Amino acid sequence: MGTRPTGKLVYLSEPEQLEIKEYEVPEPEPGTVLTEIEQANVCGSELHIWRGHHPEVKDGVLGHEAVCRVSELGEGVATDYAGEPIERGDTIAPAYFLTCQRCPPCQEGQFNLCENAYTYWSKPPEEPPHFHGTFSTHYFVHPNQYFYKVPADVNPKVAAAANCALSQMLYGVDEVGVDWNDTVVIQGAGGLGLNTIAIARERGAKTIVVEGVDGRIERAREFGVDHVIDFREYETVEERAKRVRELTDGVGADVGVEVAGVPQAFAEGPHLLRQGGRYLEVGNVNPGIMSEFDTGTLTRKGIDITTAIRYQPWYLQTALEFLSKHGDDYPYEDLIDAEYDLLDAEEALAKSDTREITRAALHPHAD
Ligand SMILES: [Zn+2]
Ligand SMILES: [Zn+2]
Known part of the structure; x- marks a missing residue:
């Protein structure tokens, strides 16, 4: 077997303290999809977490809005959550939360309220598979985390925000x-x-x-x-x-x-x-x-x-369809007004915080 790639991620160790960490990228577990981040966005929630104001997420690997490219499929993953065949190289949009199907809200079908929504997101980066947030070069989409193939006619730049607002x-x-x-x-x-x-x-x-x-x-x-x-x-x-x-x-x-x-x-x-x-x-x-x-x-x-807090995860597919049908009729592309290298996440957050910029995109560059 060849050696595993390494990747970098942006870790918030305490409010307003960022560290860039590097880890070997583990092989995907069964049911998991390993991706490379194409674009992650700085959202209002990141600023909220960065300042230490989020009620549930206090530290961890930052980032939840993204489009990713599939790089390895874990055992048993052959389609997205709409049943579309998925393969290496496909661009996908993942929901940023899990729907465990076992907690009381999930039992009632209220998947947007899943009590285990942030199981991975809130994990420290030392814990495998390390890449728990989207301010990273790599990202793991876990079992019970809805994801959809981005339609070919949707601009990936715009699709990066589909999983949130x-x-x-x-x-x-x-x-x-x-x-x-x-x-x-x-x-x-x-x-x-x-x-x-x-x-x-x-x-x-x-x-x-x-x-x-x-x-x-x-x-x-x-x-x-x-x-x-x-x-x-x-x-x-x-x-x-x-x-x-x-x-x-x-x-x-x-x-x-x-x-x-x-x-x-x-x-x-x-x-x-x-x-x-x-x-x-x-x-x-x-x-x-x-x-x-x-x-x-x-x-x-x-x-x-x-x-409405979060969303029923299948609305992500509706969002991608909405962008496919109507995306060009609205200036979605102009909503991103600053682009940064992943390693400059701190500057992107600081300038978003002072409202010098409204919406920043982060791009990881494999080196
Ligand atoms: Zn967001
Ligand atoms: Zn649940």
Whole structure:
């Protein structure tokens, strides 16, 4: 037998402390796929973890968004999770979490809530197979980790983000229900918000975005949003609610989507909706951050609230299909505004943190 290749990875040993580690790449276990990373993205969650704010992931090999090239198939792996034959050299997109099929949520079919989602991601890099995150030259896709072949007409650069925001919002929009001719008010035009605009538009809905940052407003317009409510102009909840009513024949939006990530946005949600409206909460993910909430308005208006954390893993296939059909109609490619070598991950994180750049891609170069 020949010798095994070696690879490098970016390890977060403690908040804001990165180390580049090098390991021999083990042979894939049965049911596992060994891949080489083509591109990994710096996502908001990485910044969150890097700063030490993530409730579950405190250290470990960073990275969850990626497209990878299959380099070795473990025993028994012949297809992706849609049954498509898979072979060495194929480009795939993996879900960034596991669905163990055995924990209580998995037993209920709530795979997005799997209690063992991060079994490998949170492991220290010394522990084989070392390459637990996507800020690496190599990456192992484990049994019970959904993955799909990237369709030939999808730009791999764009597909690298499919396993995060797009999959999550496709799932969320299905959970809350968006129908033809609905008006959807989207609070926040970051990556989640832009994807929501695209999805809602393809469902035949009208979109309103509430945002107050010029660059984000510009992007929302490039994604085809119908109306923008700039909160620097409409300064209070009352003014914004009135503006939504003006844009909806006096009734309020059918659906609200919170992707601003501040509790005040959630508290504002019911005021923007019509009687019997529906609301999707996605952006607030830090436990323990409080906001006052007008429960009476919620009840009297008869509003249904639902949430979306991660996604049912088959939504990753929907996301790739969405990109295959509609990817060219939206400026997805422009969302990446900086490219770095893997070894410069620290700079990519620091500049993302200060918002000098909005979305960085990392490329490992085999040496
Ligand atoms: Zn992400
Ligand atoms: Zn589970």
